[in-house]
Amino acid sequence: MYCIFVGDKPIILTTNIEKETNFKNFLLxxxxxDAVLDTLSKKKIESVRLIHHNPNTILKKFLSKLPNVIAGGGKVxxxxxxxxxxxxxxxxxxxKxxxxxxxxxxxxxxxEVEEETGVSGLKIEKPLQTTYHIFKRNGKLKIKITYWFKMKTNFExxxxxxxNEGITKVAWLKEKEIEEAIENSYANIKLLV
Structure with a gap:
């Protein structure tokens, strides 16, 4: 199963057909x-499920429907x-x-971490989960595929x-501050945190 976010609502890629309640099923x-996004825009709908028989090709089939933007980022x-x-x-x-x-x-x-924050001396420890979200740029829909990595640094x-990227603040957050920050964050970031 994969989640592709449109705002805070997910498109769930699955092989299971379930009875519709607060979500809508479509065959991938x-x-x-456009039909998926229109359905997701309705208040009563919390998610859309796209069903495909093959779990090994479901993501590739979905990603072929939109131009892909590849990105990398860090949980440092x-x-x-x-x-x-x-x-x-x-x-x-x-x-990212x-x-x-x-x-x-x-x-x-x-x-990207260095450019956006000024932090250097970064070392990748391990890959984290990949996230997906749909966005509109210059009137065209695209899907951003972000590969995340757990990183460490001794930077002080x-x-x-x-x-120039619209970033107004950079901060090192403690556990309690992170809990507060993710209340005002994106669904993809909540998955990583």
């Missing part, structure tokens, strides 16, 4: 993205076990960004928000 092979811990957050578009988020040509996804993740310097 027959559905249009310092030596005090605080997590690095950014504040952009009036929401708390984790640093679009991959550049001839760059591995790990290089993308490290570069000043934090610099990348203002």
């Amino acid at each position: 092979k027959d559905v249009s993205i 811990y310092n030596k005090n076990n605080e997590v690095l957050f950014i504040f952009r578009n009036n929401k708390w988020d984790l640093p 960004g679009k991959a550049e040509k001839k760059e591995t996804i790990e290089e993308t993740a490290i570069r 310097g000043e934090l610099f928000p990348q203002e």
Whole structure:
């Protein structure tokens, strides 16, 4: 099963057909993205489930319906076990960004964290789950596929928000602060935290 978010509502890719309650079922092979988004916009609907018989190809079939944007990001811990957050578009988020040509996804993740926060000395510890969300840019729908990594750093310097990317604040957050921050965050970030 995969979740692709549109705002805070998920499109769930599944092989199981369940009786509809607060969600709507569609067959993946027959559905249009516009119909899915229209259904998700209804208040009573909490999610859309796209059903496909083969769990091994379900994600690939869905991703072929929209242009893909590949991104990398980090859930970064310092030596005090605080997590690095950014504040952009009036929401708390984790640093991430679009991959550049001839760059591995790990290089993308490290570069984007450095650019968006000013933090250096990053070391990847392990991959985290990949997240998916649909967004509109210049009137066109796209799906962002973000590869996340758990990172560590001993960095103790000043934090610099990348203002030209709309980031207004960068902060190391303790566990209690993280709980508060994710109340004003994105569904994808809540999955990672």
